[in-house]
Amino acid sequence: MRVSDLTTPALLVDVDALDANLADMAAALPGPRLRPHVKAHKTTELARRQTGVGHAGFTCATVREVEGMAAAGLGEDLLLANEVLDARRLGALDARVTLAVDSEETLAAAVAGGVREVLVDVNVGLPRCGIAPDRAGRLADRARAAGLTVRGVMGYEGHLMMLGDVAERARLTEECMGRLLAAHADVGGELVSGGGTGTYALNTWVTEVQAGSYALMDTAYTAAGLPFRQALTVLGTVISVTAPAGEVPGWAVADVGLKALGMDHGNPVVPGAQVWFCSDEHLTFAPDAPLRVGDRVRVVPAHVDPTVTLHERMHLVRGDDPDPEVLDTWAVDLRGW
Amino acid sequence: MRVSDLTTPALLVDVDALDANLADMAAALPGPRLRPHVKAHKTTELARRQTGVGHAGFTCATVREVEGMAAAGLGEDLLLANEVLDARRLGALDARVTLAVDSEETLAAAVAGGVREVLVDVNVGLPRCGIAPDRAGRLADRARAAGLTVRGVMGYEGHLMMLGDVAERARLTEECMGRLLAAHADVGGELVSGGGTGTYALNTWVTEVQAGSYALMDTAYTAAGLPFRQALTVLGTVISVTAPAGEVPGWAVADVGLKALGMDHGNPVVPGAQVWFCSDEHLTFAPDAPLRVGDRVRVVPAHVDPTVTLHERMHLVRGDDPDPEVLDTWAVDLRGW
Numbered sequence: 001m002r003v004s005d006l007t008t009p010a011l012l013v014d015v016d017a018l019d020a021n022l023a024d025m026a027a028a029l030p031g032p033r034l035r036p037h038v039k040a041h042k043t044t045e046l047a048r049r050q051t052g053v054g055h056a057g058f059t060c061a062t063v064r065e066v067e068g069m070a071a072a073g074l075g076e077d078l079l080l081a082n083e084v085l086d087a088r089r090l091g092a093l094d095a096r097v098t099l100a101v102d103s104e105e106t107l108a109a110a111v112a113g114g115v116r117e118v119l120v121d122v123n124v125g126l127p128r129c130g131i132a133p134d135r136a137g138r139l140a141d142r143a144r145a146a147g148l149t150v151r152g153v154m155g156y157e158g159h160l161m162m163l164g165d166v167a168e169r170a171r172l173t174e175e176c177m178g179r180l181l182a183a184h185a186d187v188g189g190e191l192v193s194g195g196g197t198g199t200y201a202l203n204t205w206v207t208e209v210q211a212g213s214y215a216l217m218d219t220a221y222t223a224a225g226l227p228f229r230q231a232l233t234v235l236g237t238v239i240s241v242t243a244p245a246g247e248v249p250g251w252a253v254a255d256v257g258l259k260a261l262g263m264d265h266g267n268p269v270v271p272g273a274q275v276w277f278c279s280d281e282h283l284t285f286a287p288d289a290p291l292r293v294g295d296r297v298r299v300v301p302a303h304v305d306p307t308v309t310l311h312e313r314m315h316l317v318r319g320d321d322p323d324p325e326v327l328d329t330w331a332v333d334l335r336g337w
Numbered sequence: 338m339r340v341s342d343l344t345t346p347a348l349l350v351d352v353d354a355l356d357a358n359l360a361d362m363a364a365a366l367p368g369p370r371l372r373p374h375v376k377a378h379k380t381t382e383l384a385r386r387q388t389g390v391g392h393a394g395f396t397c398a399t400v401r402e403v404e405g406m407a408a409a410g411l412g413e414d415l416l417l418a419n420e421v422l423d424a425r426r427l428g429a430l431d432a433r434v435t436l437a438v439d440s441e442e443t444l445a446a447a448v449a450g451g452v453r454e455v456l457v458d459v460n461v462g463l464p465r466c467g468i469a470p471d472r473a474g475r476l477a478d479r480a481r482a483a484g485l486t487v488r489g490v491m492g493y494e495g496h497l498m499m500l501g502d503v504a505e506r507a508r509l510t511e512e513c514m515g516r517l518l519a520a521h522a523d524v525g526g527e528l529v530s531g532g533g534t535g536t537y538a539l540n541t542w543v544t545e546v547q548a549g550s551y552a553l554m555d556t557a558y559t560a561a562g563l564p565f566r567q568a569l570t571v572l573g574t575v576i577s578v579t580a581p582a583g584e585v586p587g588w589a590v591a592d593v594g595l596k597a598l599g600m601d602h603g604n605p606v607v608p609g610a611q612v613w614f615c616s617d618e619h620l621t622f623a624p625d626a627p628l629r630v631g632d633r634v635r636v637v638p639a640h641v642d643p644t645v646t647l648h649e650r651m652h653l654v655r656g657d658d659p660d661p662e663v664l665d666t667w668a669v670d671l672r673g674w
Binding site: 007008009010039061062063082083084085086102103105106123127128129130132158237239240241242245251253255258259260262263264276278279280281282284292293294305306309310311312336337 | 344346347376420421422423440460464465574579588595596597600617618619629630642
């Protein structure tokens, strides 16, 4: 099967770019120094490829992701880096599951659900989840008193990922991690987990980095100056073309709309064209060179995570051939909740 | 089962609001005057409820939607109001399928795919698909010469749906429909299809309106002054609460993130709270009255169509009980392409 045989819109993964990203990250953060975050790709076959470059533990954002990873035989060390109030599905899994807790209520849910290991989630500056650093030790004590193993702390400096000024990103990362290390001194345990694609090279304080977007990338992270290659595009078909008329420039429409793209970071990029707007099933854009109805285009999403979750599968391709062979197709099998 | 038993995030549909919306629209546009658009809800059970108030024909935006409607036995008169370059899946269906065409290429695809009926899609002012009005007649001639039945024209004044000034919305709708009627004079056929939720009451020129959002509604259409009730919310669980500290106000986090919400119209609304921001699986907001971890919240999406497509099912509830019974669960079975 070739790309021209695919129904559009369809996710394409440049396997050489993907493998380069996985190799570069594994060189920077080998083995357990990286706990890849599956939320960015939601694909167990891609996670399996991450094990192939040396990472055995994974980060998840949802119970469904943990379940799917366990079912795929990738349950050696799964961290659900998120709070849940119903942990029963986690406790029932045949996998090593560590759950984030940041309150008495989430700790009680972990116990009630049969989870045996937890991390204390610490607020390091992003106004989201996480307990205040000076209260982390007490929560760890309660967890141990309840019979749980406390593996350490986690804290996510998510508000710094896209900060354009790298020196400022580094300075603030150090400040956030100071809070996390203070909490860790009280909590104990072998893990200090945090960071992401935006700070993977700057965050030298954690024992493991939770990066996920580096594998497939998007325009927002590329704009943040990261060295990883754009591996993910959304293949579309040009379904309509309108020629210039008087002062109105011409435009083309591809079948890659906002139901095929994560839109929270704005419009996607079409190389060699200016994007006008997205509708549910349409992308209207002005191409630099005329396109014809039936032509294929590759659209670069602004945000990888919510783009991938809209698709049932991703197709692996290689090279610059305009109509390459489809080397493999992976199910995006960790969607939903 | 009660709402407190549901895994979150989860779509909730207020069945009384839904039924009121369906009844109000059916009173305004009875029977064939409305061709409900399924792209807004992607749910054959909801479409079946629309047949219950008298609408037999439906509008679809994707081949998958047409297939799913046909498979559900709702294929009496399905319009794919969109261009496709591969119509083979449509031609193979046991249903009445009418396909939009706006070019020689899409007409050729209809013929090659075994489609027997078409509408000529006319550009009425929105820079998207659609042939220029003065070329529509010639395309209809070619379609008839190729053995197809031409049922008429369609044109979508999508750029007017959210226009705040209703008088201006009406004036521009008339202008757009003037173009569509001019094309119809050349094309012929019994159908003049167009309009949407934003212009359903203003567009008196079409023979049928393609509205979809009216059934479930969202904050954007409510802001546009439409009379329909908000029937759709996303149920979430409060997973973390941070108390005020000094000058920093307190906040809560629910598990309704941007992977559970269409974000192209911006942040959702949480009644009784100020929304700060959405992350992949989190919504951070400042509630007017304190919330506790484990509390449930109902989040109102800004854009219904891309919200629904992120969920596998929707749950029907009734009334103001904080923990109502789940009356029924419908699969969102028209997702994908």
